[in-house]
Amino acid sequence: MADAYIVGAYELPYRKAPDKSVAQMHGEAALGALADAGLTLADVDGYFCAGDATGLGPVSMADYLNLRLRHLDSTEIGGSSYVAHVAHAAEAIRAGKCDVALITLAGRPRQGQKGGLPFPGPEGAWEIPFRPVTANVYAMAAQRHMHEFGTTSEQLAWIKVAASEHAQHNPHAMLPRPVTVEEVLASPIIASPLHMLDCCVVSDGGGALVVARPEIAHGLSRPRVAVKGAGESYKGQNGGAIDITWSAGRMSGATAFAEAGITPADIKYASIYDSFTITVLITLEDLGFCARGRGGAFVADGNLISGVGALPFNTDGGGLCNNHPANRGGMTKVIEAVRQLRSEAHPAVQVPSCDLALVHGTGGFLASRHGSATLILERE
Numbered sequence: 001m002a003d004a005y006i007v008g009a010y011e012l013p014y015r016k017a018p019d020k021s022v023a024q025m026h027g028e029a030a031l032g033a034l035a036d037a038g039l040t041l042a043d044v045d046g047y048f049c050a051g052d053a054t055g056l057g058p059v060s061m062a063d064y065l066n067l068r069l070r071h072l073d074s075t076e077i078g079g080s081s082y083v084a085h086v087a088h089a090a091e092a093i094r095a096g097k098c099d100v101a102l103i104t105l106a107g108r109p110r111q112g113q114k115g116g117l118p119f120p121g122p123e124g125a126w127e128i129p130f131r132p133v134t135a136n137v138y139a140m141a142a143q144r145h146m147h148e149f150g151t152t153s154e155q156l157a158w159i160k161v162a163a164s165e166h167a168q169h170n171p172h173a174m175l176p177r178p179v180t181v182e183e184v185l186a187s188p189i190i191a192s193p194l195h196m197l198d199c200c201v202v203s204d205g206g207g208a209l210v211v212a213r214p215e216i217a218h219g220l221s222r223p224r225v226a227v228k229g230a231g232e233s234y235k236g237q238n239g240g241a242i243d244i245t246w247s248a249g250r251m252s253g254a255t256a257f258a259e260a261g262i263t264p265a266d267i268k269y270a271s272i273y274d275s276f277t278i279t280v281l282i283t284l285e286d287l288g289f290c291a292r293g294r295g296g297a298f299v300a301d302g303n304l305i306s307g308v309g310a311l312p313f314n315t316d317g318g319g320l321c322n323n324h325p326a327n328r329g330g331m332t333k334v335i336e337a338v339r340q341l342r343s344e345a346h347p348a349v350q351v352p353s354c355d356l357a358l359v360h361g362t363g364g365f366l367a368s369r370h371g372s373a374t375l376i377l378e379r380e
């Protein structure tokens, strides 16, 4: 028996929220995930959220939600935060610090800043004037990967093509239309070599998860999703003296696979953070799904499309086509993995006999300065 199970998951259905507050959206997500689990706010004694929450983060949100808590956690590692939160919730339950952990995300980036990150780090004064910061940094990783390994724009485009093939079956996806490699290459350059269609969407929205102690999970009616392995890591720029063709996923992935006692070949479905197409390609190499430098060949020709290729990924359309709320896409990555493991993904993209899934989150600037979190989830 596992130490903890994901028993509830919910994604807000909307992608534009001009008339809602962020706190209200956290609340809607919380109620949705608890209803999915068959629990209520009164059952929650552990609460997790990151920097997208308003006010004093989990303190303000716990007050807004009228929670009675024994444990709270505000781990902030950007896009990987909500992948890490699932592992932290399982650890807190194992340590006896809480029984039912609620994790919520919500944000409205479409209503304010677009096309970049509101993360004014110490380097911000030198970088933000030359916007868009985020795409530029990911473009440098793509350019270097092309130089080192011969990766092509066509190969990167296949990642968007795969995401869009999946998104056409998601009625809530922001970009539900399938696109071709040619369309990706014909879209405007945002930061060379990345085109507009190499980028994730900017969306309002959010989601929530509920993680529970086994004794509670076994009393609920939903399929149980166990946390089988988890890893977290960080890679910095070391004054610029770094190789930007690999990410901290190399470390967090190795830790998660070792804890789970499995290899990449065992994974039936992967939710991979997809802020840009290059994020997916480098992450797949770092997690060991293919050899270093071979990511381009691995993703080409539909290898990431469910029912077509060897590794179905982001079957909700991912951040590239569905939803990338509050620049913290880790939450939606976990939610789609839960759908797959429960056999509740859209029938057109459901992976048959999906018992083992991987979720990976990237927070910050891939390959230069970022946090990373990997989860391996198993259907009991």
Ligand SMILES: CC(=O)SCCNC(=O)CCNC(=O)[C@H](O)C(C)(C)COP(=O)(O)OP(=O)(O)OC[C@H]1O[C@@H](n2cnc3c(N)ncnc32)[C@H](O)[C@@H]1OP(=O)(O)O
Binding pocket: 078, 079, 114, 115, 116, 117, 134, 135, 175, 190, 196, 197, 198, 199, 200, 201, 202, 275, 276, 320, 327, 328, 329, 362, 363, 364, 365
């Ligand atoms: C750790 C991390 O998470 S790092 C990632 C952080 N997030 C980002 O950096 C966001 C990256 N994406 C972007 O910056 C934006 O989506 C951009 C720059 C690519 C496009 O932004 P804008 O030019 O403002 O696009 P806008 O939202 O106005 O939409 C214009 C059109 O382009 C389309 N579009 C917008 N973004 C995308 C996209 N990523 N892919 C495909 N089409 C897009 C829209 O659907 C719209 O089409 P329509 O005119 O037919 O309705």
